[in-house]
Amino acid sequence: xDRRSFVKNTCITGAGLLAGTSILNAMPVGMLMPTQLMxxxxxxxxxxxxxxxxxxxxxxxxxxxxxxxxxxxxxxxxLREAFGVNNPNGRLTWGFTLNALEDKRTNFAxxxxxxxxxxxxxxxxxxxxxxxxxxxxxxxxxxxxxxxEAIKIxxxxxxxxYKPQSVIGGFLPAESLKYLAEKEKIHVAQAVIWSQHxxxxxxxxxxxxxxxxxSTEHFCKPGQGKKDxxxxxxxxxxxxxxxxxxxxxxxxxxxxxxxxxxxxxxIETYKGWGLELGHREVMHTQSIHFDKGVxxxxxxxxxxxxxxxxxxxxxxxxxxxxMTKWVTDTLKRWPDTKWVSFGEFGNIWRDHYKSNxxxxxxxxxxxxxxxxxxxxxxxxWFMNKAFRLALLRDWHHNTPEMVIDFTRYDLTxxxxxxxxxxxxxxxxxxxxxxxxxxxxPEDKPVLLKDLTQEEQQLIYKHCPELKI
Numbered sequence: 001x002d003r004r005s006f007v008k009n010t011c012i013t014g015a016g017l018l019a020g021t022s023i024l025n026a027m028p029v030g031m032l033m034p035t036q037l038m039x040x041x042x043x044x045x046x047x048x049x050x051x052x053x054x055x056x057x058x059x060x061x062x063x064x065x066x067x068x069x070x071x072x073x074x075x076x077x078x079l080r081e082a083f084g085v086n087n088p089n090g091r092l093t094w095g096f097t098l099n100a101l102e103d104k105r106t107n108f109a110x111x112x113x114x115x116x117x118x119x120x121x122x123x124x125x126x127x128x129x130x131x132x133x134x135x136x137x138x139x140x141x142x143x144x145x146x147x148x149e150a151i152k153i154x155x156x157x158x159x160x161x162y163k164p165q166s167v168i169g170g171f172l173p174a175e176s177l178k179y180l181a182e183k184e185k186i187h188v189a190q191a192v193i194w195s196q197h198x199x200x201x202x203x204x205x206x207x208x209x210x211x212x213x214x215s216t217e218h219f220c221k222p223g224q225g226k227k228d229x230x231x232x233x234x235x236x237x238x239x240x241x242x243x244x245x246x247x248x249x250x251x252x253x254x255x256x257x258x259x260x261x262x263x264x265x266x267i268e269t270y271k272g273w274g275l276e277l278g279h280r281e282v283m284h285t286q287s288i289h290f291d292k293g294v295x296x297x298x299x300x301x302x303x304x305x306x307x308x309x310x311x312x313x314x315x316x317x318x319x320x321x322x323m324t325k326w327v328t329d330t331l332k333r334w335p336d337t338k339w340v341s342f343g344e345f346g347n348i349w350r351d352h353y354k355s356n357x358x359x360x361x362x363x364x365x366x367x368x369x370x371x372x373x374x375x376x377x378x379x380x381w382f383m384n385k386a387f388r389l390a391l392l393r394d395w396h397h398n399t400p401e402m403v404i405d406f407t408r409y410d411l412t413x414x415x416x417x418x419x420x421x422x423x424x425x426x427x428x429x430x431x432x433x434x435x436x437x438x439x440x441p442e443d444k445p446v447l448l449k450d451l452t453q454e455e456q457q458l459i460y461k462h463c464p465e466l467k468i
Contacts, residue, residue, distance in 0.1 A: 037352040038298045041290050041337045044345050046093040046305045049100040060385035060421045070309035073110040083321035090339030095129035095168035103151045116158045125341035127164035135170040136424045140175035165343025174219045181232040188346025190235045198249035206407045206430025208383035210361045211349045218413035222356040222385050222431050233346040239264040239302045241285050241377035242379045243367045248437040258372040264304050270322040284368035290334045296362040356385040384462045405436035
């Protein structure tokens with residue numbers, strides 16, 4: 001669709017035509033073309049700006065380190081340039097904590113101004129990162145209030161009537177997702193980290209890893225019907241190696257340890273494994289989604305979050321080289337990849353899926369052979385409105401597939417209540433039938449045929465290919 005057709009099809013009246021032309025002229029070129037979900041490969045990247053590590057809120061900071069000198073205009077420019085050097089049409093998301101939005105020191109003022117310039121020039125999204133796992137430490141009403149305040153600040157310094165399409169949130173309770181949809185008219189949130197259990201002091205393990213509309217009962221659960229569904233698409237923040245993610249927690253980032261959040265994330269892979277080995281794992285994880293994943297699901301999506309202070313903590317040249325290598329090699333291998341903001345992707349998904357009824361995600365991975373991504377293991381994941389299911393086998397020895405995870409979403413769920421800074425509510429998991437982490441005695445792997453008849457019927461209804 002060319003510019004003239006775009007205006008003609010979207011602005012019918014004379015007044016509308018003038019307004020549409022003004023809007024169109026203000027839009028970066030890369031945002032003009034409408035995008036379909038099916039057949040697409042998408043990457044969403046957030047660069048996150050904070051003032052301290054483990055920053056939950058204005059006055060809830062779990063680490064005393066002041067990172068002003070770790071956040072510089074030069075650092076974020078280098079990161080953005082590394083992202084765009086071979087990717088001129090790519091767009092990313094800038095996520096600011098509330099403190100980073102309000103901090104009056106020169107570094108943060110310069111970074112906010114630069115993010116606004118990138119929004120105007122490239123179409124980047126500028127939004128709020130409402131702290132590290134705020135649901136664990138704050139009641140929903142306080143989260144909602146600070147979300148609203150942050151959105152107003154962003155609209156103020158970006159200007160021209162700008163408002164973000166999404167928020168980047170870690171854990172956001174169902175009540176806050178509902179608030180975003182109904183009060184702020186924001187319908188996309190990065191509100192879950194799939195397989196996060198026992199990382200960063202908290203837990204949430206039981207959601208799909210791909211987009212869904214959350215339930216009013218629990219943000220990790222897909223809504224089961226119109227009355228139960230929140231119109232705020234729930235997104236993940238990282239793409240993880242499914243085989244690494246079977247484990248709970250981590251023993252470090254190095255190749256000799258294990259890390260259940262290994263995959264595309266820079267800290268978990270590039271930092272510990274170095275540029276070459278880390279890159280092999282990054283590309284391996286992406287291939288799960290962009291090769292067989294596109295065939296199985298109709299589209300592929302890889303999310304990622306890079307914290308801006310890494311250019312200081314791990315070295316600017318190293319981090320920027322990793323960024324450029326990741327982006328460049330992704331486009332070499334999958335040249336049709338679209339690099340869009342979290343808000344853009346969430347709304348593309350939302351345009352295609354009007355409810356949770358029709359999505360039925362399926363993934364297959366054989367480990368890459370590095371670290372704890374064991375190359376003798378094959379894992380198959382199935383995620384839909386009714387359940388998530390994981391089957392694991394040793395394909396070297398052709399062992400039977402075992403059910404290592406079966407989480408039912410047709411069961412009632414309850415979120416923890418009463419979170420306070422001095423009394424965090426840490427376990428947000430939906431661990432009901434069998435959990436991949438093996439946290440309980442009942443999490444022992446079983447054959448599919450050893451599940452109850454009711455459970456088998458539920459599985460075969462959505463995945464008839466498993467009925468052998």
